[in-house]
Amino acid sequence: MLVGFVLLFVAAYALPLLFPLAKLAFFVFLSAIVIDAWLLFRPGNVRDKLPFFARRDVPDRLSNGDNNPLTIYLENRYNFQVDVEVVDEIPFQFQRRDLLFRARLNTRETQTIRYELRPTRRGEYSFGAVNVFVLTPLGLLKRRFQFGQGKIVAVYPSFLQMRQYELLAATNRLNEVGVKRIRRLGHSMEFEQVRPYTTGDDVRTINWKATARRSDPRGTSLQINAYQDERSQPVYCLIDKGRVMRSPFEGLTLLDYAINASLVLSNIALLKQDRAGILTFSDHVGQLLPADRRSGQMLKIMNVLYRQKTRFLETDYESLYANVRTHIRQRSLLLLFTNFETVSGMQRQLPYLRRLAKDHLLLVIFFENTELRALLDQPARDTETIYLKTIGEKFAYEKKQIVKELAQYGIQTILTAPQNLTANTVNKYLELKARGLI
Incomplete structure (x- = not known):
């Protein structure tokens, strides 16, 4: 945009009629920047200490060799819609510099960004800050917010x-x-108890002596030997x-x-x-x-x-x-x-x-x-x-x-x-x- 203003002023030397138009456009541009800066950097009210809030939710420990879920919570406290760019400073062990997320939040809206990290080494991992760059609908300036610096997480076996x-x-x-x-080939030698037969039990485990002792005139109640694993x-x-x-x-x-x-x-x-x-x-x-x-x-x-x-x-x-x-x-x-x-x-x-x-x-x-x-x-x-x-x-x-x-x-x-x-x-x-x- 600045290059366009430079070219417009250069053209005004050849065509003087363009000079007032160039000055007016430049003044409008400066005014828009001032308005954008006021919208972005004005102090919040007492309840909202910052006009934008973000938080990274990471487990106390990560699982080595697995995809571990992480989330970034975003909350827009401005009184207008904003576009945000989120850059998460993940530990150097991941060797990734492409962790950039974009989102658009309406007034008082919250969003959650979910992503995964797969560590391949055990040990301590140090997370940096969550950098949030906020733009107003004008999109002329960005304001950076930083949250959650100095988080150390241990990576344990899977x-x-x-x-x-x-x-x-x-x-x-x-x-x-x-x-x-x-x-299972055969049975363990560790006897557990004698119990009534149920459908699906191995008929080879029937205890005929116990069955004879507990016979019922109305019908035979089969008893089996139950074994447990050693x-x-x-x-x-x-x-x-x-x-x-x-x-x-x-x-x-x-x-x-x-x-x-x-x-x-x-x-x-x-x-x-x-x-x-x-x-x-x-x-x-x-x-x-x-x-x-x-x-x-x-x-x-x-x-x-x-x-x-x-x-x-x-x-x-x-x-x-x-x-x-x-x-x-x-x-x-x-x-x-x-x-x-x-x-x-x-x-x-x-x-x-x-x-x-x-x-x-x-x-x-x-x-x-x-x-x-x-x-x-x-x-x-x-x-x-x-x-x-x-x-x-x-x-x-x-x-x-x-x-x-x-x-x-x-x-x-x-x-x-x-x-x-x-x-x-x-x-x-x-x-x-x-x-x-x-």
Whole structure:
């Protein structure tokens, strides 16, 4: 607009008749700016300290690897309609500079802006201010308001995923997230009670002696033996924090995938009346949380997992075995989250894995290279692609060989893509429990 006034005044030198028109237009423009400034910056009344209000509503903690909902509340206290531009200063870890929202609010109107953030690192995140730029219907000036500076939020392991699995388990809908229905093979040896037969009960559990004692002249009342799952079995998640767990996948490291899966599995184990514990290790053993199922155990597990960080050193399995032998005396289910890329790398640790499997039920969980799998699924169109696919087939074959070799020594395994880790781990736990192995 200012460029237009400059051109108008320049043209007035050639056409003097335009000079009064240019001055009038410029005066009207200055008057409009003064009116716009008065409308924007005039002080509010006593009740409304500011003519515009905004607030960011963010949870006290965010869930790592999940889309966390946030809202920005806007309230127009002006006596006229305004257009606003909202710039939210989100933590630098997100590396986003495009968080700009636009809205139009009538007099005394309120609006809510909803958006989501997906953190990929655990730790503390610092939010800046919510910057609101307000324009009057004239649109000549903007007034900036700032709200909510200095908000610090902790990012914890994926508790949203944990709650999702907990809800689905409570409503018997775990199959919606890939958890299979496991048919129980036989019964637990823990007797619970004798109760009347109801439709759907296993006829093999009929207690004929109890039925004879409680026979009714009007008809036979069948009695069955009711059994309950064996409870209070120790379940430990052993989490490798060595350099092999530093590999990234969709923004998260393999360590974060293992931590999220451990949180979900521990919660499922507690729901199944088992005891859940955590052990972290790398070049030395980190933290050991003994298996328990008291009410505060999940909070302890979450706090332990929140503080874990990847180390860039080689994992010491000898130290792991020594600590497990010293501190975990009762036979337990050990879920070892690690990663092996080659058979030779696994064979170096095999003696310690075999010793762990001798005293406990060991389940080794390691990861499939999804980018390599995508390469192998593509058709080969040139010599270079054929060469890459040949090398890729060798690495994929070694992963399968690791599974076979561990199975020879009675060690359970899961080879999974990172995104399927949680569902596959829960499936395996429920399968082992249904088979009565724990």
